[in-house]
Amino acid sequence: MRLKTRLIHGGIEGDPLTGAVSVPIYQVSTYKQEAIGKHKGYEYSRTGNPTRHALETYIAELEGGARGFAFASGMAALSSVLSLFNKGDHIIVGDDVYGGTYRVVARVFTRLGLEADFVDTGDLAAVERAIRPNTKAIIIESPTNPLLKVTDIAAIAQIARNKGVLLAVDNTFMTPYWQNPLDLGADIVYHSATKYLGGHSDVVAGLVVTKMNELGDELHFVQNAVGGILGPQDSWLLLRGMKTLGVRMEEHEANARAIADWLAERSDISRVLYPGLKSHPGHELNKKQARGFGAMISFDVGSASRAEEVLTKVKYFTLAESLGAVESLIGLPARMTHASIPPERRAELGITDGLIRISVGIEDVEDLIEDLAQALK
Numbered sequence: 113m114r115l116k117t118r119l120i121h122g123g124i125e126g127d128p129l130t131g132a133v134s135v136p137i138y139q140v141s142t143y144k145q146e147a148i149g150k151h152k153g154y155e156y157s158r159t160g161n162p163t164r165h166a167l168e169t170y171i172a173e174l175e176g177g178a179r180g181f182a183f184a185s186g187m188a189a190l191s192s193v194l195s196l197f198n199k200g201d202h203i204i205v206g207d208d209v210y211g212g213t214y215r216v217v218a219r220v221f222t223r224l225g226l227e228a229d230f231v232d233t234g235d236l237a238a239v240e241r242a243i244r245p246n247t248k249a250i251i252i253e254s255p256t257n258p259l260l261k262v263t264d265i266a267a268i269a270q271i272a273r274n275k276g277v278l279l280a281v282d283n284t285f286m287t288p289y290w291q292n293p294l295d296l297g298a299d300i301v302y303h304s305a306t307k308y309l310g311g312h313s314d315v316v317a318g319l320v321v322t323k324m325n326e327l328g329d330e331l332h333f334v335q336n337a338v339g340g341i342l343g344p345q346d347s348w349l350l351l352r353g354m355k356t357l358g359v360r361m362e363e364h365e366a367n368a369r370a371i372a373d374w375l376a377e378r379s380d381i382s383r384v385l386y387p388g389l390k391s392h393p394g395h396e397l398n399k400k401q402a403r404g405f406g407a408m409i410s411f412d413v414g415s416a417s418r419a420e421e422v423l424t425k426v427k428y429f430t431l432a433e434s435l436g437a438v439e440s441l442i443g444l445p446a447r448m449t450h451a452s453i454p455p456e457r458r459a460e461l462g463i464t465d466g467l468i469r470i471s472v473g474i475e476d477v478e479d480l481i482e483d484l485a486q487a488l489k
């Protein structure tokens with residue numbers, strides 16, 4: 113089955129009981145047992161729910177892994193992955209990741225005894241140098257957020273495998289439509305499904321897929337023990353949103369390419385970060401490891417005051433946290449998504465006060481360009 117067909121017919125289709133074409137919403141917490149321990153596969157909805165199970169099967173198939181898991185948010189998904197490790201274990205995390213990822217590692221899990229280093233995962237030697245005897249995992253994003261740096265997933269996977277370390281990849285920006293980290297050697301792939309997978313700014317969710325069954329068993333233990341599961345209504349919303357992932361991602365990307373080209377021509381913008389631009393240092397690598405470039409663009413308008421002006425003048429770009437929705441969104445990482453990173457660290461990384469991040473939606477691209485043009489005037 114090819115990708116676009118798998119998006120429609122993958123996972124569990126409809127309802128065998130009634131013939132309903134869409135998976136029903138099993139709004140239920142518990143299940144009748146014929147005798148103690150004798151049931152139809154479901155006991156209690158924290159442990160398993162048929163609507164959630166359909167979503168979990170679907171994402172596992174799309175990412176090419178053994179097991180899928182749905183959580184109440186991307187952060188709940190990542191926190192469950194981090195809960196696989198023990199006090200005294202060490203992890204390596206990319207230095208240009210979503211601010212909430214930095215926050216949960218630096219301010220929650222390190223408090224519980226996990227050790228962490230934040231490393232530029234574009235520098236393979238630096239990743240190798242950071243590995244210690246107690247290192248258990250490497251966590252990366254590619255492209256990164258908000259600087260859109262491309263990391264060589266297969267090369268990091270090789271380093272991880274040689275050292276017996278797990279590799280987890282946040283695939284939120286690319287989605288399984290463009291990139292499959294498990295095929296490149298990762299052990300775990302996870303998503304803020306709130307973004308492109310949901311696609312309509314109406315659901316907060318997280319998904320994880322493990323390459324192997326054994327790791328899936330460990331993660332199911334955590335999911336059931338900690339309980340940060342996705343409810344049946346939201347599971348259904350995601351199932352519905354994901355059916356159109358292919359057509360949406362094609363439109364998002366076509367618009368993003370046009371906007372990036374247009375921004376790159378302007379003399380009043382100092383940096384345009386988009387892996388789809390030939391001038392982007394990660395362009396060729398991204399082409400090698402993914403089928404597309406996504407639709408996230410960051411660009412620097414020079415100062416915080418100009419950035420603020422642009423953000424207030426745009427009409428079609430909604431000033432909002434988040435990304436990956438059908439409507440175009442705009443934000444200022446330094447003040448919004450990445451505000452939890454200390455200012456000195458942001459400066460070191462290049463997340464300047466004038467750096468605007470846009471998530472290009474699927475509106476008519478001419479309207480989007482006209483909107484940016486009037487806001488930049």
Ligand SMILES: Cc1ncc(COP(=O)(O)O)c(C=O)c1O
Pocket residue numbers: 185186187188210212213253257282284285303304305306316317318434
């Ligand atoms: C790349 C990335 N990973 C993870 C998250 C966290 O996901 P959620 O907001 O669904 O908890 C986000 C949220 O913006 C994100 O952008």
